[in-house]
Amino acid sequence: MQKLFYEVASLDKRCYEEFHLTEDLLMEHASASLCDYIEKKFDTSKSILIVCGMGNNGADGIALARLLYAKYDVNLYIPFGTKSKMAKLQEKRAQLLGVHIVTELIKCDVIVDSLFGSGLNKDLDKQSQEIINTLNSYEAFKIACDIPSGVNNQGQVTTSAFEADTTITMGALKVSLYTDTAKDYVGKVIVANLGVQREVYERTSNIFLLDEEDMKLPFRNKKNSHKGSFGHLNVIAGCKKGAGVIAAKAAFGFGCGLVSVVCHEEIDLPYHIMQTHFLSPNCTAIAVGMGLGIYEVDEIKKILAKDIPTIIDADLLHESLVLDALEKEVVLTPHPKEFCSLLKLCGMGDLDIETLQDNRFTYVENFCKKYPKVVLVLKGANVLIGQNDKIYVNSFGSAILAKGGSGDVLSGLIGSLLAQGYTVLDAAISASLAHVKAAKNYKKNNYSLIPADLVEEVRKL
Secondary structure, X not given: OEEEEOOOHHHHHHHHHHHXXXXXXXXXXXXXXXXXHHHHHOXXXXXXXXXXXXXXXXXXXXXXXXXXXXXXXXXXXXXXXXXXXXXXXHHHHHHHHOOEEEOOOOOOOEEEEEOOOOOOOOOOOHHHHHHHHHHHHOOOXXXXXXXXXXXXXXXXXXXXXXXXXXXEEEOOEEHHXXXXXXXHHHOEEEEEOOOOOHHHHXXXXXXXXXXXHHOOOOOOOOOOOOHHHHOEEEEEOXXXXXXXXXXXXXXXXXXXXXXXXXXXXXXXXXOOXXXXXXXXXOOOXXXXXXXXXXXXXXXXXXXXXXXXXXXXXXXXXXXXXXXXXXXXXXXXXXXHHHHHHHHHHOOOOOOOHXXXXXXXXXXXXXXXXXXXXXXXXXXXXXXXXXXXOEEEEEOOOXXXXXXXXXXXXXXXXXXXXXXXXXXXXXXXXXXXXXXXXXXXXXXXXXOOOOHHHHHHHHHOO
16 A cells, blocks of 8 residues: 655755755756656657746746657747746746747647646636636647646646546655545546655555555465354345345455345345344444335344444435444444435534535544544545555546445445454454455446356456
8 A cells, every 4th residue: 555645845845944845956856857767659640839927836847858859859838927036047048058949839749738737725726727627628748747727736627627537646645646536637646756756755554555556355365164164244134125135245255254134124145145133143343324224223222233344325324323332343334425424413514415526535534533443444536445544545436336236235244354354444444455455356237237247257356
């Protein structure tokens, strides 16, 4: 996993003060990283347009134009002139070299956006919006310097934003690159070296970006074992019984030794999944909430009171009953609407989905600090997994998972790992990564996925 930071100005400052690296030196490394990417990806026949702002983000772009000059057809556009000391210096260097400066936007094979950096804290003016919208309309490979212009320091887009194919961010990964809103603008994210390795540049952080290697699959390494050695998950089926059946199938396919669906009415289940009317005596984990609908309060109370690892999803997250479970180690898997309901139940705010989506990290942090034993899995384009003072970001999600039943599969995967003895945090992380990896591996049209396909892909991991 990799560290994420809300800001990197303090990391730059440390380079100046502790390592005696100058602002100019960091900028040269930043522009050299951009240059290296372009030289490796594009042959010299490609034309390049670099659009630069007044500040240091623009200065990075101007320095890049100087580095590419003579090897490529480079065109530099500085619509607002230069303002910062470094921007003025880089502009002078480019002019002395003879870099071609254009006075209007032109179409090129490659576009580099260096208008605004990660410090953007206001709405874009009309001219900036027009520039960005025009650039977005061009058929070209688009590269953002540090962060796509129009994505502010909170990861929000209030007007327009540059739609990058690749973002080359400076020094370290920023939280603002991993909001749900930013996902449609950042493309592939690469970290530029600023003169020292990331291990030196970065400091401690409580927010992490998950890598695929962080997924720990439940491989069976113990030879002397039986089905009971790999846990027994009980899935509580509700009014919409299909949700519980989907979760049960997913759990069984992810290594759980035994899976039982708890339901008072007889339901049609695969032969390898059992049905029971009450919790099994040897139950090692519980999955509850999926398709729950109308329920018997006292019965659910008793289930939640059990000292057994539990995954809680869907309908139950709208009910005050869930508050009884928040003082123990449980996994909650809300989508944004359910999380808004949960926050209201907890007295942490009565907010709409748009407000939550604009401030996902803040509300996850606040909730996890209040309930430090709980693992929260906030679903979205980027899944946020929080416990206590730490947040983990799963950025591998895609629209392929935006189908009914996908969340029930995730609940089953988490429940399976809980039943097999994973900690609540490890179960949430590994199941979430397996969920998106399975979707990524699905080879048919991205609109056609059904839960059974997802379970089948999980079995192939």
